[in-house]
Amino acid sequence: MSLLQTTITGRALRTSHSQVVSVLGQEIVSGIFAEHAILPGDAELSARFGVSRTVLREAMKTLSAKRLIEPKAKVGTRVLERSEWNLFDADVLGWRFLGGVDETFIDDLAEIRLALEPAAAAMAARRASSEDIAHLREIADRFYDPLHTRESIARVDLEFHVAVLQLSANPFMRSIGALIEAALSVTFRLSSPAASPQHITECAVNHMRIVNAIAARDEAGARSAMENVIHLGAERTRVALHNIETAQA
Template sequence: MGLLETTISGRKRRNSHAHVVSELGSAIVSGRIAEGSLLPNDAELSMRFGVSRTVLRETMKTLAAKRLVEPKAKVGTRVLDRSSWNFFDPDVLGWRCEAGIDQEFVKHLAEIRLALEPAAAAAAALQASNEDIVSLYVIAAKFDNPQHTPESIAKVDLEFHLAVAHMSGNPFMRSASGLIEAALAISFQLSSPAASPDTIAEIASNHLRIVHAIAARDADAAVKAMRHVIEVGKDRTQKAIKTV
């Protein structure tokens, strides 16, 4: 289950390893466990979570891979500074979302999307196959449904943007899928266009412009259309934060 679905629906399924990773990761990213501090020793953590030492070792390996902690012999496992954290990791992004959304975080997410997704749209315009374009039209048509729920339209939006990233042919673009999903999860959680048929129609039209530009092999128009979609989403989210 991805970040977008769990953020909107609240449903989570975890085994013991995933549970401990989530509890510790969330505590670190939220600041409940301070940067630079040492985690409790294995015996204490094992007792607290009711898991084996083997599960704890795997947990620490997972958190270290996310650049949240660093184990050192004879010292212990230290929480790394925020500047080291891998915010491209979907779990880290999810924990950051759970910690609370503010204007700065929305701005930063939009900035990285604006740096990547318009370029992906331009690349798609230059090299997407006819089959790719037909598939993108099919996805775009799914927006035009006044019966959308927040979850259903969010899934369509994610499918669309990931398809454009795939059509770019650039594996680095595809690797940014976690950032795209986080931005959409936040946006649709705070202010879903599903609340208004007029807004759904606007979203559908804006995304269709991207497809038309790609189909016309017009890279500049694809860039402009994608930037507009991202800016509209950012503005909608920031307005929603102000009213919370």
């Protein structure tokens, strides 16, 4: 189940393997197990989660592949430094998201999106076929629904931005979908254009500008329109976070 879907439904898949990976992953990312810490041994972890050594070993392999941990002979399994973590991994991003959202996290997501998505939009303007652009316009048309809920508009938003990555025809761009999903999950949790019909219309118009620039083969225009969408979303989220923090103070 995706991060966005988990945020919407509040449910996540819970096989024995996924439970061990999820719990330990969240504990590492949140700092319960600090950088350089040695995790408890296999016997202790197997007893804690009620799983076999085989399930536990597979879970540890998954966490190792995400660069959160590293087994050391005669030492144990060590938590790696944060700089080693694969932050483009959907699970790692999700655990960072679940650990709490602050302005730094919002800014970091916006910065990396601004470094990548406008370039993807420019590539799409150069490379997308007429059929590709027609499909992107069909997705953008779905923003124009005054009855959108936060869930429904978040789904359309994710589909649109992933489609632009696909239209870039660059395989590296296609691989950052988890990053986009994390950013939209923050938006879903804190703020949404679905708060009012006016905001829905503004969101729709801004996304359609991206489509129109791509269709016109206007690389600079596509880049600028994508930057505008990212800036507006990040600012809306910052304002919502500030309002929440002020209300809690």
